[in-house]
Amino acid sequence: MKVPMLDLTEQYQELREQMLQTLDEVMGSAHFILGDNVKKLESDIATYSNASHAIGCGNGSDAIHIALQAAGVGEGDEVITTPFTFFATGGAIVRVGATPVYVDIDPVTFNIDPAKVEEAVTEKTKAIIPVHLYGQMADMDGLVAVAKKHNLFIIEDGAQAIGAKYKGKTVGELGTAGTYSFFPTKNLGAYGDAGMIVTSNDEIAENCRVIRVHGSKPKYYHHVLGYNSRLDELQAAILNVKFPHLNKWSELRREKAANYTRLLNEALPNEVVTPVEVEGNYHVFHQYTIRVEKRDELQKYLKEQGVETMIYYPLALHLQPVFKNLGYKEGDFPEAEKAAKEALSLPMFPELALEQQEYVVSKIVEFFKK
Numbered sequence: 001m002k003v004p005m006l007d008l009t010e011q012y013q014e015l016r017e018q019m020l021q022t023l024d025e026v027m028g029s030a031h032f033i034l035g036d037n038v039k040k041l042e043s044d045i046a047t048y049s050n051a052s053h054a055i056g057c058g059n060g061s062d063a064i065h066i067a068l069q070a071a072g073v074g075e076g077d078e079v080i081t082t083p084f085t086f087f088a089t090g091g092a093i094v095r096v097g098a099t100p101v102y103v104d105i106d107p108v109t110f111n112i113d114p115a116k117v118e119e120a121v122t123e124k125t126k127a128i129i130p131v132h133l134y135g136q137m138a139d140m141d142g143l144v145a146v147a148k149k150h151n152l153f154i155i156e157d158g159a160q161a162i163g164a165k166y167k168g169k170t171v172g173e174l175g176t177a178g179t180y181s182f183f184p185t186k187n188l189g190a191y192g193d194a195g196m197i198v199t200s201n202d203e204i205a206e207n208c209r210v211i212r213v214h215g216s217k218p219k220y221y222h223h224v225l226g227y228n229s230r231l232d233e234l235q236a237a238i239l240n241v242k243f244p245h246l247n248k249w250s251e252l253r254r255e256k257a258a259n260y261t262r263l264l265n266e267a268l269p270n271e272v273v274t275p276v277e278v279e280g281n282y283h284v285f286h287q288y289t290i291r292v293e294k295r296d297e298l299q300k301y302l303k304e305q306g307v308e309t310m311i312y313y314p315l316a317l318h319l320q321p322v323f324k325n326l327g328y329k330e331g332d333f334p335e336a337e338k339a340a341k342e343a344l345s346l347p348m349f350p351e352l353a354l355e356q357q358e359y360v361v362s363k364i365v366e367f368f369k370k
């Protein structure tokens, strides 16, 4: 048996007729940039996120960058974030001219630890970027308390967490703004790049709209330096077809996650640490990520057995060569560094079959019983 990390082909077959029709409509309309499909998607995602505004943009990395710039974060400012995330989170901070300040994670959730955030605040701190990693939201109560006390923005990187909830609140609802990525592999994926910012702050929303079109307002008059980061009509039309299925897909992901957890805890209660859904959270399992000691050997064994797995992420951001000038070193964030050595994400997508999951787990068992 072969089990891929992600297989989008079954989903496409289900949606194919609707997709072809909607793409034909867009191409026939000859309106390709920031049109009615983008407006509809922005309106639906705003409602879904309980936000007054949603602003489509080129991708999830730009969404973070634009939100930071729109909040006025730039040269001389510090932004606190997690070192255990995709590169884009740290990259966006540097691209607006600010300095990333990393703090360690909670080993149970892999998310930023609010207690450590508090310790890292200086008079230069302007914002916090929590990342809702793998589909589970960070400890927002803890973060909001620190942000209120020190008057900081919170830009929530929700690239992996669309539909997730924390005590009934979703991405961007408790923070200043939230950002989404619609990269094809994300829980709501386009057929190319796309991203979005959600916020209920009118001024930040307006700034985002201006920044995504080169700071143009009115057209061809530029008071701020923006860039070209627009969501195109074809991608928006694709996302409009998929969006009504998102909640169902999240439920299916949760079902798959429960299957893995049951099978793994029965067979290997001591060898494998399964993911924890913290009370009050609705985890949407963008990834199902276990922790194991001998992680690299296990991954190699599974690959030989036809099971694809991924390591998100093998090197924490504070140790990335490009951030060398920040002066961090190995040992600074032991939990993030440990997670980078132990985390292994198993195949996860809504159409994953139980037989595939049973095969994956049987091969993990085989590895440990060898």
Ligand SMILES: *Cc1c(COP(=O)(O)O)cnc(C)c1O
Binding pocket: 059, 060, 061, 062, 085, 086, 088, 089, 131, 157, 159, 160, 181, 182, 183, 193, 194, 195
């Ligand atoms: C995917 C991702 C991004 C970037 O999104 P793109 O659309 O690929 O630019 C940012 N942060 C996290 C945590 C992600 O997983």
